[in-house]
Amino acid sequence: MGRIEIDETRCKGCGLCTTACHLKLISLTREINVLGFTPAVTTNRERCTGCALCAQLCPDLAITVFKDK
Amino acid sequence: MQQVFQRPVSLKDVPTHFCPGCQHGTIHRLVAEAMDEFGVRERTIGVASVGCSVFLYGYFDVDVVEAPHGRAPAVATGVKRARPDSFVFTYQGDGDLAAIGTAEIIHAANRGEDITVIFVNNTTYGMTGGQMAPTTMVGQKTSTSPYGRDHAKDGSPIRMAELLAQLGGVAFSARVAVNTPKNLMDARKQIKKAFRYQVEGKGFSFIEALSTCPTAWGVTPIQANERIGGEMIDYFPLGQFKDTAQWKPQPPPPAPVEQPGALSFPEFMNEI
Numbered sequence: 001m002g003r004i005e006i007d008e009t010r011c012k013g014c015g016l017c018t019t020a021c022h023l024k025l026i027s028l029t030r031e032i033n034v035l036g037f038t039p040a041v042t043t044n045r046e047r048c049t050g051c052a053l054c055a056q057l058c059p060d061l062a063i064t065v066f067k068d069k
Numbered sequence: 070m071q072q073v074f075q076r077p078v079s080l081k082d083v084p085t086h087f088c089p090g091c092q093h094g095t096i097h098r099l100v101a102e103a104m105d106e107f108g109v110r111e112r113t114i115g116v117a118s119v120g121c122s123v124f125l126y127g128y129f130d131v132d133v134v135e136a137p138h139g140r141a142p143a144v145a146t147g148v149k150r151a152r153p154d155s156f157v158f159t160y161q162g163d164g165d166l167a168a169i170g171t172a173e174i175i176h177a178a179n180r181g182e183d184i185t186v187i188f189v190n191n192t193t194y195g196m197t198g199g200q201m202a203p204t205t206m207v208g209q210k211t212s213t214s215p216y217g218r219d220h221a222k223d224g225s226p227i228r229m230a231e232l233l234a235q236l237g238g239v240a241f242s243a244r245v246a247v248n249t250p251k252n253l254m255d256a257r258k259q260i261k262k263a264f265r266y267q268v269e270g271k272g273f274s275f276i277e278a279l280s281t282c283p284t285a286w287g288v289t290p291i292q293a294n295e296r297i298g299g300e301m302i303d304y305f306p307l308g309q310f311k312d313t314a315q316w317k318p319q320p321p322p323p324a325p326v327e328q329p330g331a332l333s334f335p336e337f338m339n340e341i
Contacts, residue, residue, distance in 0.1 A: 015291050057095070064074065069071050
């Protein structure tokens with residue numbers, strides 16, 4: 001299985017990762033980060049497959065992906 | 070757990086100044102990945118243009134020359150001729166390359182300079198406030214075309230990738246998009262191919278990347294991304310328009326030949 005880490009201080013809340021995740025595990029929070037945006041957060045983390053499509057679409061490289069090999 | 074996605078070495082670990090949802094960041098990453106793949110970072114000289122891509126020197130861990138507005142291909146020509154061993158790429162927006170720099174790009178391409186041009190097309194002048202660019206779609210509202218671009222008055226958007234593909238000096242010309250994972254994977258392949266042309270000294274290579282400008286378009290990043298898939302790809306089709314070096318696919322490595330009577334490894338270990 002996989003795991004993603006979203007760097008909240010880099011995320012600008014564009015939401016492109018939410019469209020990339022086919023399991024819809026990523027959503028935007030209502031809390032505001034240091035940049036003044038509402039960053040993305042993950043829900044149901046145990047279902048993440050580590051496909052890294054969210055990280056591929058992220059323009060700000062805020063997502064790091066780990067996967068069991 | 071093993072890290073399967075990380076920042077390319079050629080891209081500095083700094084936050085970018087781009088607006089939320091701007092795909093400059095994605096295209097920067099693809100270019101940096103291509104640089105890492107060919108191992109040319111130490112001898113790369115980038116040429117930045119005027120526009121949002123102007124801060125290239127802050128993001129790429131390579132040497133960068135700052136060119137006057139639109140003149141990046143001319144500057145890149147000089148750099149490449151003075152230092153033929155270096156790897157030279159320009160990174161330009163549509164207001165820079167397709168408007169003020171049309172003469173430079175067409176003549177650099179026609180001379181067949183051994184450089185790579187990354188052209189980011191977001192159909193507007195993003196940095197200066199969303200004015201109409203030569204690539205603006207017919208009917209698109211911008212700050213200088215508040216009633217939409219009028220075909221009778223302003224003409225039609227320029228398709229640069231097709232236009233340059235007609236020139237004899239151009240070795241490779243392709244248009245890519247990074248709006249969906251599938252298009253992004255394809256974009257990565259095409260950018261690597263364009264870099265390979267220069268690494269092997271096969272001539273001028275050109276990549277047009279469709280990009281969003283949510284701020285100047287006045288839409289959300291997700292709506293902007295959808296506009297690429299709908300309206301823009303219809304007018305700016307993706308694909309290769311010129312590919313002169315037809316590299317043959319690498320043959321698969323030969324399968325290991327089984328020696329008759331040879332012991333397998335565990336058997337061998339038991340023997341000794």
